[in-house]
Amino acid sequence: MEYTRLWRNYDRTLNSTINKINIISDITIRNEPLIISAKTELMGAFTQLIENSVFAFNENPVGYEGFSIRLTVDEALGKESYDVSSAEKFAVIKGGDCAGVLYGTFAFLRNLRLLGKFEEFSENVSPAAPLRMLNHWDNIDGSIERGYSGRSFFFNDDKIIVNDRTEAYARAAASVGINAVVINNVNVRGNARLLVTEKYLDRLKALGEVFARFNIKLFLSVNFGAPKFVGGMDTCDPCEPSVGEWWAERAKMLFENIPNFGGFLVKADSEGEAGPFAYGRDHADGANMLARAVAPYGGIVIWRCFVYNCSQDWRDKTTDRAASSYASFAALDGKFDDNVILQVKNGPVDFQIREPVHPLFGAMKKTNLMCEFQIAQEYTGQQKHVCCLIPMFKEILDFRMYSGAAHDTVGDIVCGKAYGNKNCGIAAVANTGDDKCWTGTELAAANFYGFGRMCFDSSLTAEEIVSEWCGLMFNDKAADVVREILMDSRTAYEDYTVPLGLGWMCKPATHYGPDPMGYEFDRWGTYNRADRNGVGVDRGPDGTGYSLQYNEPLRTVYSSPETCPDELKLFFCRLPYDYVLSSGKTLIQHIYDAHFEGYERAEGFAKAWEQLEGEVEPEMFANVKARFEMQLKSAREWRDIINTFFYRFSGIPDEKGRTIY
């Protein structure tokens, strides 16, 4: 779908005879940029929704023949919150602030389109996560690390792009409630290191102005080594006053010039990036130094917890990458400044299709935490395979950490409900690029949409979110088909790739397609250690001890194959091929069944889509059809290679006699 439209696909005519729209806004907010955005959205929408639409502004609605919309602020609602109520001829969009009005406007239009006509409805929502953030891994040369949707629309050839696409993106993000965007890759290389200097200030300012009109804070990823690389200093020691002063100057320049500037995202002492360790300092020293630099402006420092030894010797069976993030950070609980947020990946390793929830969420009660998801489908099919991640994200957000608080799901923790943190939130690595439809396969847009909605309105189930998106994108027939595909897609992908939580059987160079031993003798700490007797790594108390990082009762559950849930069996345990799972199947038969049946389900998706020819726009039909062809080709390789791999080791044939090569 054309990038300006996306799920704001207003061109299906509303079922109404009304063609006059009166937009009334409080005089105090009438000229606020966010309110202007709301009104612009309404006008653009109704121009398409209603034939021969006519607009009036701020007239007294009483007796008026058309449909009237009132935009108003009531601070009692709370920041960014909205209360929308609509009837057949009149709607009130009330915001806790102007941002709330803008979000309410998008909510009003969403409901209106899903209903298809003017009728009574109401919706009252306060955003769940304070920060609802997209992390773009865009490089300043225009490439995107782990990008599967074309090139960057923020950067090209060491320049910042600000054009109609920038605004289309900000609108799209705001329409689902995103309020913070990191525009550049956490690996800050080349000229991206100069984003904190005067060189890019004018363009960042222009970008910030666009973002500000959509209530989006602009964040930059920064390189901890910048004082040396950029500032010409001879140290980056966070405890050296001159280093703090250098950063304070950078912050001052950025905050004073860029509208809606939010702060910094930092990947430090991770995968070769610079950090405080070189100076004998810890993560808290590093993060707090930057936090002090941005504090005067209400800025925030987001510090990633993705820290592990990426030069592991495969011979070493005691080091466990899964355990390293907790080991690096848990003891620092309480040592971070109030405006530091630790960004913790949803699982302990790296965005695999199935991982346990990261144990740090249950371990740092006195620290602001943020959950980092990845909608860029790095390990989940690279926007060729359909893989709707919202059910997985919701599972994780609904997962209890047993840390002692009354409400302590991951969602409670990162939304500030568990321990009352104000600075927290949810982030996702973005899946967008300059593709016409933003996201490779059009179906991946459901992850963009769903991520925002999920962060904003925690009452929604995954199915509700997916249904919403389908309702906005498709006619009823197609919506039903696509909803089923999407809801089933994650477990299908899991089944035909690497089930049971084993992970890491993809090709190391691309993270796409199967290579079951590709990581086995490499330095990444991601081993399956398959042999003729069994597979997996024992992460229980007699193994690497990783399971001990969880609170009870999780600790006990994860410490033994008898209690460990099947779907994580091979994450936590090393098991023989004839081990009987809780399902009653042997391990090896589960592997075979999952691969054969997962592939069949993928075939089913492709066939179901085929039947939508004529029901969806031709260009979208072709886009998704082509991706399904790629998916099936790849899924067949996954099925056959993983089955063959385990058959060669186990020697145990498939009970059902299906072909294993």
Add this chain to the structure above:
Amino acid sequence: MEYTRLWRNYDRTLNSTINKINIISDITIRNEPLIISAKTELMGAFTQLIENSVFAFNENPVGYEGFSIRLTVDEALGKESYDVSSAEKFAVIKGGDCAGVLYGTFAFLRNLRLLGKFEEFSENVSPAAPLRMLNHWDNIDGSIERGYSGRSFFFNDDKIIVNDRTEAYARAAASVGINAVVINNVNVRGNARLLVTEKYLDRLKALGEVFARFNIKLFLSVNFGAPKFVGGMDTCDPCEPSVGEWWAERAKMLFENIPNFGGFLVKADSEGEAGPFAYGRDHADGANMLARAVAPYGGIVIWRCFVYNCSQDWRDKTTDRAASSYASFAALDGKFDDNVILQVKNGPVDFQIREPVHPLFGAMKKTNLMCEFQIAQEYTGQQKHVCCLIPMFKEILDFRMYSGAAHDTVGDIVCGKAYGNKNCGIAAVANTGDDKCWTGTELAAANFYGFGRMCFDSSLTAEEIVSEWCGLMFNDKAADVVREILMDSRTAYEDYTVPLGLGWMCKPATHYGPDPMGYEFDRWGTYNRADRNGVGVDRGPDGTGYSLQYNEPLRTVYSSPETCPDELKLFFCRLPYDYVLSSGKTLIQHIYDAHFEGYERAEGFAKAWEQLEGEVEPEMFANVKARFEMQLKSAREWRDIINTFFYRFSGIPDEKGRTIY
């Protein structure tokens, strides 16, 4: 060693009191370019060999106090042949032609340096292989495909380089008897396709002039698709007269302008390159069309037999890449023009450390054949590992094909002795780049040197060749040490990487370092099919049938594990891990022993080299020492990963209890 010196390291002073050298040449040849090169070489050499050297030319030597050298031609000797005889005060360098004089001059200087003083010796040699060729896989942008010695010295940034290095290279090549050089990669991409046009003619002419002074024919790799890509034609059909005419024009232009132009090398219908198949024609149609274009000028077309399906499905167990080259060419025997030479790789797959000899050598009696070796160490350690290939090459050249002729070793066949072909020879993919020493590790120069010597003088054993090189490069102590390292290096490499002829356990992307399953599920037709029961592919009559491509008795020998030699066991057979080899060891124990002992031998090489500090030039010492560190690091990975891989499958422990991870 500085690139101008190499094994022509003349600066060790000759043990002599003579300092006057009289060079006398026949009046008829005195001003021939090749004779001028010979005289220049002599003057340059003696300037360094003798302190305060003084030269005289063409004076009557009788009674002359110095040392006199006579350069003379006697056609009865035969083309490129020489007869050198020397005494304490006088030497005669007789050539069958001027080229023979030049080669004789290098032979004279070699003997002189090895002896270290003027004394009686004689050497009379006719070159064994008519064409003694180096194939450079240099790309026109300056990169080198499978280059491990820096960048190209022929090309940079789409330009041809002709400078002092060009002459140094031509001297080096001529000094070991090379008489033909293909300057560009067989994969002819980008602007390299324009080498057959006017665009590069001036530079090729300059290059050809340098080559001509050293008796080197200049060949170009050409793209069979050039009539379309370059000529703007709508076909490349070799049976379409206009295509032949286009090539004839190209040939005319090249031969009439470039001194010593030799012809074309063609990779067609291979790994995606264009070829005659697209037009329903066969290799003979394609090669003969080009041959007719170059025939008027005595030109030659070299057509590569490296043809296989590079999009194989790993599930397909009937297709055998090893069998494909024979299958494509054997039936075409007798169909190629006299000035076509088929270039056949030494083994049927692709330059692995151990392969059987290519069966085509025993199958095409009515066709000119050329053997293609690879001194670029693509699969043999990439000029980080020491791996002297001369013993392997000699093994292959000495191998009988049982094709019916009285003399039918591979060497006999490619040197024209088996069936009386005039157009044949030996080629090697070059291992040079713009490294200061040409070849990555200095020790790899032994392969360059040895390849040339082996092609020229077939009477030499591998040990004699290696001894020569060591004698020219090192003092006596170092020469002894390095000779032992070199002679032992190939089997050490074989042992700690992939013994028993299995091959292909390297990393697919780089061909360096171990990845035992890296090719297993890929499209390259190179599978080990290891499982818990055994390893290898049955290429006998009950398997893929590849062994049937050999003449008896080889056919029978290779068709059964009982008769197949151990070193090729896993090339020809699929065997269980407890199979007892001819050596008496089980297969698995051989694998373990080879890896442990091969690594120990590599350690021994490194230690032996360490002891040469002060005995070899410091720069060379450091160069080789650094490479040995890389070799040991890599060899340790090979040892442990391959052992672990087979232990995981077999479950059989090492009899000697060494550590397998």
